[in-house]
Amino acid sequence: MGQSSDQTSSSSFWNRLWGIKASQATKSFLWRAATESLATNLNLFTRKMIESPLCPICSLEPESISHAIWSCSAAQDVWSMRSKRIQKLSIHAGPVKEILGPILAQFLPLEISEVATTAKAIWHRRNAWLFEQQFHSPSQPKTSSRLSSKWIAPPPNVFKVNLDAAIDRVNSKLGIGVAVRDSEGLFVATLCSSMDLDPDLLLGEVVAARRATSFCVELGLADFILEGDSLVVVQAVQHSEDSWSSSGVVIRDVQLMLSRTSRWSIQFIPREVNVLAHHLAKFGLSCSKECILIEDYPPCIQHLL
Incomplete structure (x- = not known):
């Protein structure tokens, strides 16, 4: 027919x-x-x-x-x-x-x-x-190149996972932002969440890395690259050093989860390249419950795309 x-x-x-x-x-x-x-x-x-x-x-x-x-x-x-x-x-x-x-x-x-x-x-x-609150001339409507000129897409069949944390010191809250994209730069998923946490930025970045890693596991990603703008956290995940500090225990959780995945890597990127995850983390501070969008993203990052 x-x-x-x-x-x-x-x-x-x-x-x-x-x-x-x-x-x-x-x-x-x-x-x-x-x-x-x-x-x-x-x-x-x-x-x-x-x-x-x-x-x-x-x-x-x-x-x-x-x-x-x-x-x-x-x-x-x-x-x-x-x-x-x-x-x-x-x-x-x-x-x-x-x-x-x-x-x-x-x-x-x-x-x-x-x-x-x-x-x-x-x-x-x-x-x-x-x-x-910017409005550009009709003759030259401005497009954003903050991501497209700096963010590098992963190879085919590999996923890029950008993560970041935001701290609200007044209310002792942590915001977490995670963006998962494929080799064409298309969104696989985004995550925004908040949790009560002492205003410790390092611990916040470590907790964000753990949630990003568990998010990859939940999505069933077999080959992915984690990217974050905390060099300390990236280096800690890359090297096996036992530490009984709060951050060290969480890092160990991340390493255990990663050890059970097929292929992964983690790398440091400058904050200006990680701006999308940063905005998701800031938005996460206002979320009363975890917000996960599949093949989509929240309005808070539209102006960056």
Whole structure:
């Protein structure tokens, strides 16, 4: 029995999307937009995570994905400065897939690439406004390169696990952040959590390493690289030295878990490369219970992607 015309059309759409001449990150962004998976205010409001669905920039309409990257007046300011063919596209607030369909089918490859990179840049500009109170010129919507230019993806079939800890000294709390990504830089899972702990940064980093390691075990990862910005912790895990201090006992737990896994390594990276895990850890301080997202990430790190 053959495919229906709708199925064929849908298959053709996704093939064209993944065939765009753009970075994998840009194509992944468009895929999330076309599947209505971006964390706009409307989507978060529907999931009862925020109190208002209105656009954070214009405050006039619910912020659907198509509104955020296409029909909002702020987005249109950007599109109006692109190629003439793009400027002639009709403005409507339907699903992103309906907006992209004619573009992918009728535009030239270079024009499609321009649409893809512009849409992603508009989304980053929106996030910079929402999370950093910065709003860039329509002629040059700023994209973030803090991660893409420094974070190095792992080899195929290997997972990169970034971890960090954040300390709230006033309330004696520890925040833990873990991000697991694959060789294409796509999220496998993220974890944010908090726990009551004396404000000891070293112990906090060690506890974060233990939770990241146990998270890898829970996910069933067979080959992974742990990355953290605490050189002391990385060196302690790499070397077997018995210590009966609080940190030493936790390190021993980490080593025992790692000894039961197939392949692993741990390496030190500068804080500026570990910024994503750092933001997850800071967000973890506000979590009343552990937050684990599979193939997704919380809104607190959107402005970094």
